[in-house]
Amino acid sequence: MTEPKNFQRVLIANRGEIALRIQRACRQLGLETVAVHSEADAQSRHVQEADIALCIGPNAAARSYLDVEAIILAARLTGAGAIHPGYGFLSENADFAEAVEAAGIRFIGPTPAAIRLMGDKITAKQTMQAAGVPCVAGSDGPLPEDEQKILALAEQVGFPVIVKASGGGGGRGMRVVWQADDLLKAVALTRKEAQQAFGNPTLYLESFMQKPRHIEIQVLCDTHGNALWLGARDCSLQRRHQKVLEEAPPPGIPPELIAKIGQSCAQACRHIGYRGAGTFEFLYEDGVFAFIEMNTRLQVEHPVTEETTGLDIVCAQIEIAQGKPLSLQQADVQTIGHAIECRINAENPFSFAPSPGLVTQWTLPGGAGIRMDTHMAQGCTVQPYYDSLIAKVIARGATRTEAINRLQVALAEMQVEGIETNIPLHQAILQDTGFLEGGVDIHHLEHWLEKRSHP
């Protein structure tokens, strides 16, 4: 393998808080930044502060943040030697990563082959099984066409089962089936939807875990064969498969159990020659971990891992892309204390309707153990064209109780006017008995939302 050429200038192919987060990491490493943006984001903070800012298209993401050709042309034009895709947009698009590298630009992320391997949920699962990562019992491959064979497979796995699209992920393209009578209809319907949504009708089937927690392992791998796991996160508080609040470490799971699964993730990374940061997502129920999918990119919730390990994951991503070996070994990775992140969205806290508009007041919390990742400021406009995440409030404490306490004070201190936010929702979650006990399952928040009284 040839040594990658080092770069001095990084193009950030993203927007919002993560673009600013990446820009800070570049600055800390002495690198220049190029902000490519849509017309709507011309006034945003990372654009204003970039060494080079270039408007590459109109507000529609398809013609700006998702425009592969424009982003690569912009990188060439501005002399950027590397592209950081952030999360969302093009971050898990193997064709984009391939086009970037074909243009002689470093992609700050895994190889296109690794993205492709993990993007197909069947090959991802087969790869993980081969590498010794525990997986949910299931069809271990594409569902056959033969109806009797499908029924036999499901009976063997045991009902309830979940039928999933190979091209899906992140909660899309799946259907739960409780009894044999409903199976074939569900398969036909999911297959049709998968063809429409992902252009790939391939399905697989898994045992449906009824009350699992969502636990994930952060990994970091260099191009010299070193693969580290950086502890686990609990992201069970979700609404419509979207994470709302995340924490590290997961409460109530024995550290030796997490270490065992972490080691198997690091081993799997070495097995597939993984490069950069990544996340293995698991369902966890009754002491059993079951792999669901791997995210081949930086995650929104990466700060809770940073706060408990003291590492800078974004700086590490960039240094890995520069070809540097990781400066630490697994024994050096220690998780200390507890960290919790609240995703603050511009939305109505009851109806969840997006609430774009002018921010007339923006007062942020602070103090010991509080970290704010945000691109907003007073006088900024929350754009209606993109997702509604406007800030992440992260609290760290020696204990989970201390982190929760700091978070409660921080959220009470945070003042946002002009738009609606989900701060009241987070405040209510932080008072919930189930959450305070720790270890709630992935359905807890949805059930809690159904029961709560409306204003």
Added chain:
Amino acid sequence: MEKPITLPAFEALPTPQDLAQITRWLQQAGLHELELTNAQGLRLRLVANTSAHSVTSPSLPSTAPTAPAKPTSTPVLTPYFGHLRLQDVVTDKAFVTVGQTVQQGQTVGMLDLGSITVAIPAPGNGVLSSICAQEGDLVGYGHSIAFITPL
């Protein structure tokens, strides 16, 4: 979205009727913003709300004048991004000069992206009243590089 973002001191501010007409044209053309520049380098920037409802601000008359007023000028906006070329590399001459009459679609400049070039067409017929960007500038999408006064 806020309609006018910046309103710097402008010696000869367009009349409210003109402003109303300009914003209507912006909306009809699906354009997002308009920037007017005068000889002293002062700029007037209008940002249209391109969503379905009307873009005229409450302080402006909401009814169209019976005879539409002529705008002072129309911007020539870049359809892509790149290094601005105002001179034709083949003939070594400027594509257009100030005071010249231009036709809709006529090339005012080019965007040089290294491997490819993209023409910047005139949005309408008129006289090229000013050029407000320099040869070689790295310009973004939707940037005003010149203005045309309709005849």
